[in-house]
Amino acid sequence: MTAEPVAVPHVVQVDLAGRTALVTGGGSGIGRACALRLGAAGAKVLVVDRNLEAAKAVAAEAGGRAEGVDLSDAAAVDRLDVDVDIVVNNAGLQHVAPVQDFPVERFEYIQRVMVEAPFLLIRRALPHMYARGWGRIVNISSVHGLRASPYKAAYVSAKHALEGLSKVVALEGAAHGVTANCINPAYVRTALVESQIADQAASHGIGADEVIEKIMLARAAIKRLIEPEEVAELLAYLCSPPAAFITGASIALDGGWTAN
Ligand SMILES: NC(=O)c1ccc[n+]([C@@H]2O[C@H](COP(=O)([O-])OP(=O)(O)OC[C@H]3O[C@@H](n4cnc5c(N)ncnc54)[C@H](O)[C@@H]3O)[C@@H](O)[C@H]2O)c1
Incomplete structure (x- = not known):
C-alpha cells in the first residue's frame, strides 16, 4: 500500500551562507528538493539539467542560477563552472529491459550520465575545494547501488560504479576537509x-x-x-558541521530494504 505524502520539516540547522553548490538533475524530483534545501540554507546554487526551463524555475525558487546541459556530453560538462563547495551528483535515468535485449547504446548513455559525468565534475571541483580546505561531494546513489534488481543492468551497474568513485574520493579528499558520501534511497x-x-x-x-x-x-x-524532501534533509545534514566525520559512507534511506 502506498501512503499519502508525508510532510518533511527542515530540522537540520545548517548555515551555508558563503557556500556555493552545484546540483545535477536539479530541475525535478530529488535534485529539485536538494537545490531548494541548499538554497534555503543560504548556499548559492547552480542548477544543472538538460531541461533548461525546469532548471531555471528551480534556480529562481532556490535563489541560484541555471545551466541547460546534457550530462552525456563530456565537452559540455567540462564547460560548467565547477568552482563550488558542494557537488550533488543526482541526475539519473532508468531503462528497464532483460540483459539479452538491453540496447547497448542505452547502457553506454546511462554510464556516461551517471558515472562519467560525476567523475568529470568531481575531478574539476576538487582543486577549488582543496584550496578552501572544505568540500562536500554527495552522490545520490540508490538502494540499487547496494542491491540488484532484474531488468536494470545499466542502472545497477552505474550506481555500483558511483559507490566506488565516492569511496575513492573520500579517501583522497580526507586530508583536505572534503567528504564524499552516497545517499541510497x-x-x-x-x-x-x-x-x-x-x-x-x-x-x-x-x-x-x-x-x-x-x-x-x-x-x-x-x-x-520516500519523499524527495527526506533525501534533501539528509543532504543538509551531510553539509552540517557534525557530519564532518562521515565520509566514504553509503547511507541507506530505504525503509529497511537492505536489512534483509
Ligand atoms: N525516484 C527514486 O525512487 C529514486 C530512488 C533511488 C535513487 N534515485 C536517484 O535519484 C536521482 C534523481 O532521480 P529522480 O527520481 O529525482 O528523477 P527525475 O526524473 O524526477 O529527475 C531527474 C532529473 O535529471 C535530469 N536528467 C536526466 N538525464 C539527464 C542528462 N543526461 N543530463 C542532464 N540532466 C539530466 C532530468 O531532466 C530530471 O530533471 C537519480 O540519480 C536516481 O537514480 C531515485
Missing part, C-alpha cells in the same frame, strides 16, 4: 518512479497497483514511498 515519489511503474508493469505483465505493492515495496519493511 529506495523508491522516492518522483517522475522517474512514475515512469518506472509503467515500464515494470509492461515487463512483468501486471498492473500498476501490483507493481507498487508487490515489486517496489516488496523488499522494504516500511511500505511507503
Whole structure:
C-alpha cells in the first residue's frame, strides 16, 4: 500500500551562507528538493539539467542560477563552472529491459550520465575545494547501488560504479576537509518512479497497483514511498558541521530494504 505524502520539516540547522553548490538533475524530483534545501540554507546554487526551463524555475525558487546541459556530453560538462563547495551528483535515468535485449547504446548513455559525468565534475571541483580546505561531494546513489534488481543492468551497474568513485574520493579528499558520501534511497515519489511503474508493469505483465505493492515495496519493511524532501534533509545534514566525520559512507534511506 502506498501512503499519502508525508510532510518533511527542515530540522537540520545548517548555515551555508558563503557556500556555493552545484546540483545535477536539479530541475525535478530529488535534485529539485536538494537545490531548494541548499538554497534555503543560504548556499548559492547552480542548477544543472538538460531541461533548461525546469532548471531555471528551480534556480529562481532556490535563489541560484541555471545551466541547460546534457550530462552525456563530456565537452559540455567540462564547460560548467565547477568552482563550488558542494557537488550533488543526482541526475539519473532508468531503462528497464532483460540483459539479452538491453540496447547497448542505452547502457553506454546511462554510464556516461551517471558515472562519467560525476567523475568529470568531481575531478574539476576538487582543486577549488582543496584550496578552501572544505568540500562536500554527495552522490545520490540508490538502494540499487547496494542491491540488484532484474531488468536494470545499466542502472545497477552505474550506481555500483558511483559507490566506488565516492569511496575513492573520500579517501583522497580526507586530508583536505572534503567528504564524499552516497545517499541510497529506495523508491522516492518522483517522475522517474512514475515512469518506472509503467515500464515494470509492461515487463512483468501486471498492473500498476501490483507493481507498487508487490515489486517496489516488496523488499522494504516500511511500505511507503520516500519523499524527495527526506533525501534533501539528509543532504543538509551531510553539509552540517557534525557530519564532518562521515565520509566514504553509503547511507541507506530505504525503509529497511537492505536489512534483509
Ligand atoms: N525516484 C527514486 O525512487 C529514486 C530512488 C533511488 C535513487 N534515485 C536517484 O535519484 C536521482 C534523481 O532521480 P529522480 O527520481 O529525482 O528523477 P527525475 O526524473 O524526477 O529527475 C531527474 C532529473 O535529471 C535530469 N536528467 C536526466 N538525464 C539527464 C542528462 N543526461 N543530463 C542532464 N540532466 C539530466 C532530468 O531532466 C530530471 O530533471 C537519480 O540519480 C536516481 O537514480 C531515485
